[in-house]
Amino acid sequence: MTPRLPPMAADETRWLDAAQQANWRAFIVGSTLLMDVLDRELRQAHGVSMAEYEILVRLSETPDRTLRMAQIAESMQHSRSRVTHTVSRMEKAGLISRCAASEDKRGVEAKMTDAGWDLLVAAAHTHVAGVRAHFVDIADPEDYEAMGRVMNAVSDRLVAENPTFDDIRGR
Amino acid sequence: MTPRLPPMAADETRWLDAAQQANWRAFIVGSTLLMDVLDRELRQAHGVSMAEYEILVRLSETPDRTLRMAQIAESMQHSRSRVTHTVSRMEKAGLISRCAASEDKRGVEAKMTDAGWDLLVAAAHTHVAGVRAHFVDIADPEDYEAMGRVMNAVSDRLVAENPTFDDIRGR
DNA sequence: ATCTCAGAGTTGAAAATTCAACTAATTGAC
């Protein structure tokens, strides 16, 4: 019926062609460079890392500027341990306050302080300018959207494949 | 002559629109997830990190499986310090040997050992399968190429903007 | 020749992240 498929053992490697390889390398190097420069800009101008900044953004999007630790971890796809450490530092710096969750006694709610809000407002300018200058504005708009589709597909796939990522990644 | 442009102070922030923002977040979360899973796969199957694996790949591409430390750093856009540390660990693990560069007495040449080669051969299967499964094969081919264009543009821009990245990033 | 400056690489301490083990609270099965 259908033409015979080229023989390929299950364990045989399907290598990337030259273009696929080049684009994969562009992804690694480009994202290294990009994350690096954005992190540096935030640190120099406002003394926060990108991870810390992103946590502030997540908090700012809720009505009461509060999130459970696990929600932060999940939305950023960071390990719970990492979030604990990062939030601890931010609490020490006065950007976040932590208190026990009302309903679930196991839970902890992280709430952005006024100082955290002020920092976010200031840092947002720096960050958005950087994201534009180094990423959004230098890409063809259609290409940028294509990139978004690809990265969404990556997340969807990996998250779906691993219903309980926690076990695998210590989250 | 030309219609007056909408007024915008130099320091006013041009925010991202909803779609741009969503795609930016997809990039951050997706690349976190992707790098994470690939790193984990390599570690579990072969006991090397992605950074170490990438160094082996770079070395394998030269005729004599040798590169100067600075060349490794530049091609991966890692700091020189980071490369020193990583190569030191790999040397301890017997994957790389270091010796003084012949021409330039300041230089150091990193050479992949046979053990390093064997590891690379084995790990390449794992890695390529992962890159396909989690990235290349799940993306529309045109979107994947668009992503490559974007990330190449990012690198080109950042590298060009900073002739001596060394100063800025301690390389 | 010498002097300064730039380049290559290393070092060790500080900061961030991962890893494995842990406590405490909730859920669900019986």
Place this chain on the structure above:
DNA sequence: GTCAATTAGTTGAATTTTCAACTCTGAGAT
């Protein structure tokens, strides 16, 4: 009700990365 399994979060040590300071060599000017 009770006990096992799950979920939330933390902890501290190990690993990795960054940061700043440092040595040593090479290059260019005078």
